[in-house]
Amino acid sequence: MITKMSHVCVYVINQDRAYEFYTNKLGFKVKTDAPMGKDARWLTVCPPEQPELEITLFPITAGEMFTKETANTMAELVKKGTFGCGVFTCNDIFATYEELKAKGVEFTKPPKKEFYGTEAIFKDDSGNWFSLAQLG
């Protein structure tokens, strides 16, 4: 029986910029930052109140994992905002929205009341979009 998710991948264009975005703008904590040789780095972050979920900031680079063609295609899709990567929840969406906006986070949808709660949508520095929700 599956009990929990421990790691999830978010594909990013530039790992250093993603580090800055997820820690300094979103306020996430660095869980693991391990150099893997001179060109690679295993970097995971987690929301402040969910240390057990590691969000891996995975750079889209050609190499063992992706061919050059695949990496180029993926980078284009990410930049275009093709991928929705998940939902983050918060206690007060209006305060969180104002804070993230003040820090320069781009929202494609301001907070709006829906039948399941209040939801906004923002993009990370690569183009991945996330829902920000206050449920209930």
Added chain:
Amino acid sequence: MTSEQYPKMYLYRRIVQAKLFIDSHYASAIDVNNIADEAYFSKFHFIRLFRKIYGKTPHQYLTVVRIEQSMQLLKSDIPVSEVCYAVGFESFSSFSGLFKRIVGITPSAYAAQQQKIKIEIAESPLTFVPGCFAEKHGWMKK
């Protein structure tokens, strides 16, 4: 957006400004009066609104920010006594006591624990990576 969907946004903006003021000035000798001034509120009205939004009083939030920043600094080689003053505490005993209450261990024990993790990452980084990802990246071969 209608006013029904948006509560008093100007109040939110002012409280968020005060929270960001704490985030960027935690290392200075700030107190609730400075922070309330930043939000253009009377002290008691400000404390009430801040607590409603963040679940903590401004002073409690300032303490948490200082402790979290000290945790970052303790991951480097900066001595514990220097870290205490670098994040805005004026007394080592109050820093140490609050740190233990919030983090669960003393600042020195936390620094030692972080040094140990740093050494483990440097010596065997693959321990921290799920095997399937290391395999796909070709890191197992290196």
